[in-house]
Amino acid sequence: MQHDSGGPADRPRKRGQGELENQVLAVLGEAPGPVTASWVQERHGGDLAYTTVMTILSRLLAKQAVSRGRDGRSYVWSAASDAAGLTARRMRRLLDTETDRASALVSFVSALSQEDEQVLRALLDASTGDPDAAAPDERER
Incomplete structure (x- = not known):
């Protein structure tokens, strides 16, 4: 049955x-x-x-x-944080377990979409205070 x-x-x-x-x-x-x-x-x-x-x-x-x-x-x-903050904590925790952080970061960045890579570049440039990090249309002026 x-x-x-x-x-x-x-x-x-x-x-x-x-x-x-x-x-x-x-x-x-x-x-x-x-x-x-x-x-x-x-x-x-x-x-x-x-x-x-x-x-x-x-x-x-x-x-x-x-x-x-x-x-x-x-x-x-x-x-204490939103869902994005929780995701960021997970990413950091995973990175902290990696013995070769540079290779892990290279693999992560190389797998990003072009749009995500552009966002990441802009965020990194802004955090370093890079004056050449202005938006492309501003650099052309």
Whole structure:
């Protein structure tokens, strides 16, 4: 006898790595101030168990992406960074594990799209205060 349940079509879609963390950060980013895990759970849509929200918040705390304080007997949570900041932390953490940082950076930059490379160049030029880093139309004047 065969059962129709339990197959791949019956399972909910598996979330991508970091997707829940980014969603929780987005909810915290909309908060009027420090909020409880229950507040996050409700604003997320209520489809996550309270324990799941607490686990995500705890992981984000370990990554320094959120801060935690007390309001009476409850913990309250605030975003310390947005999703972009969390991605940047992940990138730095991965780079910190690399013994040949230069090769890792070369591989990363060589895999960028032309648009991403231009953004990165502009950011690096701006951070060094390079006067020749003006926009191309300004250099032509």
